[in-house]
Structure formats: structure tokens, C-alpha cells
Amino acid sequence: QSALTQPASVSGSPGQSITISCTGSSSDIGGYDYVSWYQQHPGKAPKLIIYDVKNRPSGVSNRFSGSKSGNTASLTISGLQAEDEADYYCNAWKRSSTTLYVFGTGTKVTVL
Amino acid sequence: EIQLLESGGTLVQPGGSLRLSCAASGFTFAGFSSYAMNWVRQAPGKGLEWVSGISGSGDNTYYADSVKGRFTISRDNSNNMLYLRMNSLRVEDTAVYSCAKDLISTWGMDVWGQGTTVTVSS
Numbered sequence: 335q336s337a338l339t340q341p342a343s344v345s346g347s348p349g350q351s352i353t354i355s356c357t358g359s360s361s362d363i364g365g366y367d368y369v370s371w372y373q374q375h376p377g378k379a380p381k382l383i384i385y386d387v388k389n390r391p392s393g394v395s396n397r398f399s400g401s402k403s404g405n406t407a408s409l410t411i412s413g414l415q416a417e418d419e420a421d422y423y424c425n426a427w428k429r430s431s432t433t434l435y436v437f438g439t440g441t442k443v444t445v446l
Numbered sequence: 447e448i449q450l451l452e453s454g455g456t457l458v459q460p461g462g463s464l465r466l467s468c469a470a471s472g473f474t475f476a477g478f479s480s481y482a483m484n485w486v487r488q489a490p491g492k493g494l495e496w497v498s499g500i501s502g503s504g505d506n507t508y509y510a511d512s513v514k515g516r517f518t519i520s521r522d523n524s525n526n527m528l529y530l531r532m533n534s535l536r537v538e539d540t541a542v543y544s545c546a547k548d549l550i551s552t553w554g555m556d557v558w559g560q561g562t563t564v565t566v567s568s
Contacts, residue, residue, distance in 0.1 A: 337493070370554035372494070379544065379561065380486075380494065385554035423494050427553040434508040435484070435553075440493035 338363065338424055338438035345444040351412040354441045356424030357405060362436055364405035368427035371400060371409045375420045384409060411443070419445045448472040448557045450545050455562030462535050466562060468528035468545035479503065479523040482548035484555060485530045487541035487564075497543070498530060513539075535566045 339357040346352040356363065356371075363369055371384035382391055384400040387407065397418075399410045407426070411418055424438035454466040466485070470478050485497040498519040499508045507519050518531040528545050542563050546555035 337495075368553040372555075374494075379558040380546075380555075381558075382554055382556045385549060385556070386552050391556060421493075425494075425496070425554070432508055432514065433510065434499040435496040437486075437494045437496055 336436075338426060338436055340422075340424060340438040340441045342439070343442045343444065345446055346411075346414045347446045348414055348416065350414050351410060352414060352443065354409045354411075354422055354424075354443070356407040356409070356426075356438045358407075358426055358436070359405055361430075362405075362426040362428040363402065363407050366427050366429070367402065369400065369402055369407040370425045371398075371407075372423045372425065373418075373420050374423065380423065414445055416445050419443055448547065450547065450557060450559035452543065452545055452559045452562040455543060455564045457565045457567065458535055459568050460535060460537055460566055462566070464532045464535065464564060466530040466532065466543055466564070468530075468559060470526040470528065470545075470547070473526070476550060477523075478526040480550055483521060483528045484546045484548065485519060485528075485543055486546050486555070486558075487539075487543045488561075489538075489541040492541075495541075499548075500528070532564070535564075537566050540564060540566045 369387045372380040374380045387402045388400040422441045428436045451469045484499040500519045504521045516534045520529045542561040544561040547557040
């Protein structure tokens with residue numbers, strides 16, 4: 335199965351807002367509201383920051399927000415901070431008889 | 447706090463086999479069997495790739511096309527263990543393999559282990 339498409343890199347200055355897109359198809363992003371986003375710092379395990387398109391787990395900053403339109407999901411980071419510099423991955427539930435999930439290609443966020 | 451600890455990664459020759467384990471601990475209200483579990487891998491310098499998933503009961507299993515027919519996921523709910531049996535290993539299977547727990551009422555992976563490294567090389 336093909337990975338979801340994300341931009342390779344996005345950058346912004348402290349305090350700015352950035353948006354990362356994640357494009358799939360009608361059989362994953364477009365078909366269900368089961369899109370999640372993960373933040374991964376170098377050498378660390380991924381951390382769930384958004385699930386069900388727009389919900390934040392307890393303890394995740396409200397500077398992170400998610401949305402979806404058609405086959406494209408988006409993650410917005412507002413009030414960008416140095417600690418936000420990391421890799422970000424989208425993930426979609428892709429139910430079939432044999433497959434469950436598909437990840438995005440990943441986006442490196444750089445804080446200038 | 448729920449914790450996941452993987453083991454079993456090592457250097458193996460192409461065509462070889464390996465079994466990875468994931469020990470889960472810290473379950474309180476809902477037990478291990480309440481949660482679907484997954485294996486996710488990350489090749490050196492590459493992105494995340496979902497490999498396999500299993501329902502809480504173990505009755506339903508799912509695989510990425512890249513490993514279908516070669517890998518088998520299983521679980522032992524009495525001992526809070528998750529496994530991944532890997533056969534016919536290829537060089538491209540080289541990666542850090544992590545286990546990850548699904549949310550209880552929806553889809554998404556909220557607890558991850560640190561991973562175990564599998565290297566396939568002659």
C-alpha cells in the first residue's frame with residue numbers, strides 16, 4: 335500500500351504558525367475520520383499528538399490542531415517553539431480485510 | 447503508566463528467521479487484552495512504516511503488503527506479551543521495530559516502546 339503524501343520539510347520562525355498537509359485517498363483519509371498525527375524527536379519514540387482528525391490526548395499542547403478536507407488532512411502548529419522542531423507523521427486507518435494503517439512520508443519541521 | 451519493552455532484535459542473514467517480543471506492563475482498569483496492538487518499523491534514516499496489527503483477543507490479524515506471508519503477529523494475553531515472528535528476512539527488513547498500543551475506543555497508537563534493532567545482512 336502507498337504511503338500518504340506529506341511535504342518533506344516545513345519551517346517557520348518562533349511564534350509563527352505552520353501547517354503540514356497529508357494527502358491520501360478515499361479509502362483512507364477521505365473514507366474515515368481516523369487520522370492521527372505523531373511527533374518524533376531524534377532517537378526518541380513517536381508521540382501521539384492528534385487522533386480522530388482533531389482530538390488531542392491529555393497533556394498535549396493546544397498549540398497543535400488537526401483538520402481534514404476530502405482526502406487531505408492537516409496539522410497546524412501555532413505559536414511555534416524551539417521544542418517543536420521534530421519529524422511529524424500522519425497516519426490513517428485504512429481498513430481492508432488484511433490491512434489496518436498507513437503512515438505518511440513524514441515532515442521535518444525546522445524552527446528558524 | 448503503561449510501558450512497552452521490545453526485545454529479540456539482532457543481526458540475521460538474508461533468508462533467516464527471528465522472533466521479536468514486546469512485554470507490556472502497567473495496565474490498571476482495562477487489561478492488556480482490551481487493546482489492539484501493532485508493530486511499526488523505521489529503517490535507518492527513513493520514515494515510520496506500519497507492519498502488523500492484532501485485535502485484543504488475538505482473533506484478527508493484519509499485515510502490510512510488504513511483509514504479508516512472511517511475518518506473523520501473535521499475543522499471549524495471560525502474560526501481557528506481543529510477538530512478531532519474522533521469516534524469509536530480506537535486507538530491506540532492516541529497521542528498528544517498535545510495538546505500539548492502540549487507543550481503547552478508536553484508532554491511533556498512544557503508547558510506544560523504544561524499539562529493538564533488526565539488521566539483515568550477510
